[in-house]
Amino acid sequence: MTIYPPAGPHDLPQLLADFGRWISDYWQSLPERPVLSRANPGDVLGKLPQHPPELPGGDTLWHDIRADLDSIVVPGLTHWQHPSFYAYFPANISVPAILGDVVSAGLGVQGMLWLTSPACTELETRVLDWLRELLGLPVCFDSRPEVSGVPWGGGVIQGTASEATLSAMVAGRDRVRRERQGAGVAGRAEFVVYASGQSHSSIAKAAMIAGIADGANDDRHIRLIDVDDELAMKSGALGEAMRADLSAGLTPCFVCVNVGTTATTAMDRIDQIAAEVDGLPAGTPRPWVHVDAAHAGAAAVCPEHRGMLRGLERADSFCFNPHKWLLTNFDCDCFFVRDRRPLIEALSVTPSYLRNQASESGAVIDYRDWQIPLGRRFRALKLWFVIRAFGAEGLRAHVRRTIGLASRFEEHVRSDGRFEVVTRRTLNLVCFRLREKGDEVQRRLMDRINQGGSAFLSHAVVPLGEPRRPSFVLRVAVGAPLTRESDIDRLWRTISTHADEVLG
Numbered sequence: 001m002t003i004y005p006p007a008g009p010h011d012l013p014q015l016l017a018d019f020g021r022w023i024s025d026y027w028q029s030l031p032e033r034p035v036l037s038r039a040n041p042g043d044v045l046g047k048l049p050q051h052p053p054e055l056p057g058g059d060t061l062w063h064d065i066r067a068d069l070d071s072i073v074v075p076g077l078t079h080w081q082h083p084s085f086y087a088y089f090p091a092n093i094s095v096p097a098i099l100g101d102v103v104s105a106g107l108g109v110q111g112m113l114w115l116t117s118p119a120c121t122e123l124e125t126r127v128l129d130w131l132r133e134l135l136g137l138p139v140c141f142d143s144r145p146e147v148s149g150v151p152w153g154g155g156v157i158q159g160t161a162s163e164a165t166l167s168a169m170v171a172g173r174d175r176v177r178r179e180r181q182g183a184g185v186a187g188r189a190e191f192v193v194y195a196s197g198q199s200h201s202s203i204a205k206a207a208m209i210a211g212i213a214d215g216a217n218d219d220r221h222i223r224l225i226d227v228d229d230e231l232a233m234k235s236g237a238l239g240e241a242m243r244a245d246l247s248a249g250l251t252p253c254f255v256c257v258n259v260g261t262t263a264t265t266a267m268d269r270i271d272q273i274a275a276e277v278d279g280l281p282a283g284t285p286r287p288w289v290h291v292d293a294a295h296a297g298a299a300a301v302c303p304e305h306r307g308m309l310r311g312l313e314r315a316d317s318f319c320f321n322p323h324k325w326l327l328t329n330f331d332c333d334c335f336f337v338r339d340r341r342p343l344i345e346a347l348s349v350t351p352s353y354l355r356n357q358a359s360e361s362g363a364v365i366d367y368r369d370w371q372i373p374l375g376r377r378f379r380a381l382k383l384w385f386v387i388r389a390f391g392a393e394g395l396r397a398h399v400r401r402t403i404g405l406a407s408r409f410e411e412h413v414r415s416d417g418r419f420e421v422v423t424r425r426t427l428n429l430v431c432f433r434l435r436e437k438g439d440e441v442q443r444r445l446m447d448r449i450n451q452g453g454s455a456f457l458s459h460a461v462v463p464l465g466e467p468r469r470p471s472f473v474l475r476v477a478v479g480a481p482l483t484r485e486s487d488i489d490r491l492w493r494t495i496s497t498h499a500d501e502v503l504g
């Protein structure tokens with residue numbers, strides 16, 4: 001019996017062609033499929049053998065696997081690449097990104113240290129500098145001293161925005177702790193993190209993991225700041241909260257600025273929030289200011305959307321996810337820091353087996369020190385493929401096209417007096433509801449649309465009205481490369497028909 005059947009290197013071209021065809025067929029079949037999986041709990045488990053095979057696959061292995069993909073896996077999928085997927089935020093993919101991922105898998109390198117694959121590190125450094133330029137981010141986030149004037153900036157690819165937030169929070173907490181110690185402040189600090197009430201749950205989760213908070217609802221250590229009518233953080237309220245905490249002996253260590261909230265893509269004001277942080281009493285260790293632009297950041301490839309980043313040069317870090325809206329397969333979060341030193345100090349542990357001359361020379365970057373895990377895939381390849389394939393113009397065209405589709409959808413909503421658009425559309429997300437109807441009616445409408453299978457959209461509960469109360473709103477986020485105008489028009493007809501039924 002051979003140990004590595006039934007495929008060796010010589011089989012790869014044919015197998016890639018076969019599976020490439022299978023993927024292409026899958027994409028072409030999407031319009032005929034219900035967007036939301038119809039699987040019930042346990043359906044997929046019930047079709048899978050209880051035990052692993054004892055023997056290697058035989059001659060029909062790849063055929064059998066494709067058959068199982070068709071009969072077991074695909075029916076259990078919610079089709080994120082479907083032209084009528086409008087839920088959450090998009091999870092873009094593209095052929096160049098897929099190829100980059102395949103090459104990464106084929107090379108099989110692990111880039112924890114510069115030494116373990118110099119190309120894995122240096123390609124990432126260059127691609128992140130390209131993205132800094134493509135998004136028009138301040139030069140302080142560039143890795144090149146000849147660009148920024150200092151050798152401390154730079155970007156790194158993280159798996160997700162959640163990991164970037166956790167890394168930033170830990171860096172901020174340790175920087176503040178060191179500054180306190182340096183100033184001779186006695187005793188253990190009781191740290192506090194700040195974000196708006198509209199911030200993503202990953203902020204609370206990071207505070208829990210970092211040991212700053214005792215749970216997601218620990219409002220002594222996670223301060224959720226009130227928002228204005230546009231659901232952006234009230235920066236004045238942030239300043240008051242930080243000063244009150246300082247007076248009470250607590251230690252502010254981290255502020256998250258949302259550029260594009262999850263619920264409604266509301267935009268916190270970076271410049272105003274940074275001004276509050278910089279205005280803290282003299283001698284206060286400066287809390288780390290992190291900008292979470294997980295979804296919206298991609299829009300900065302278009303100069304007309306860069307206003308949302310005003311003041312970014314005053315932030316310590318910034319992250320956005322090309323895996324949401326920039327044609328790059330999951331997972332890929334780009335995390336930029338103005339000063340890498342506090343990040344590295346917070347995350348670097350060097351056992352003897354990782355020591356090497358290159359690292360000790362100080363001439364190279366070891367990205368393991370910029371992230372939570374040690375190991376790292378060659379994710380820069382997919383970004384490199386994407387940027388080279390689409391160019392800046394192609395990326396801008398994608399963002400503009402999908403924002404245009406969202407605008408078309410918004411016009412449909414506004415043209416029907418039964419509906420209202422509930423928040424200002426900042427980019428490619430439209431939040432709307434049936435006018436003067438309660439949350440139950442809105443939910444019924446959404447459930448009917450989603451159960452129908454021809455579209456999938458999601459909801460949020462946000463503070464609306466006067467007096468403000470948590471309100472259920474429907475969300476349509478347009479970002480899939482396959483979505484066309486005709487899909488948007490069909491979506492509207494579907495919503496309108498279901499509204500007829502719900503309103504009776």
Ligand code: PLP
Pocket residue numbers: 089159160161162163200202258260261262292293294295321333
């Ligand atoms: N931040 C914001 C504003 C988000 O909308 C999301 C996800 O949608 C996240 C963070 C978390 O992203 P990730 O899944 O990359 O951790």
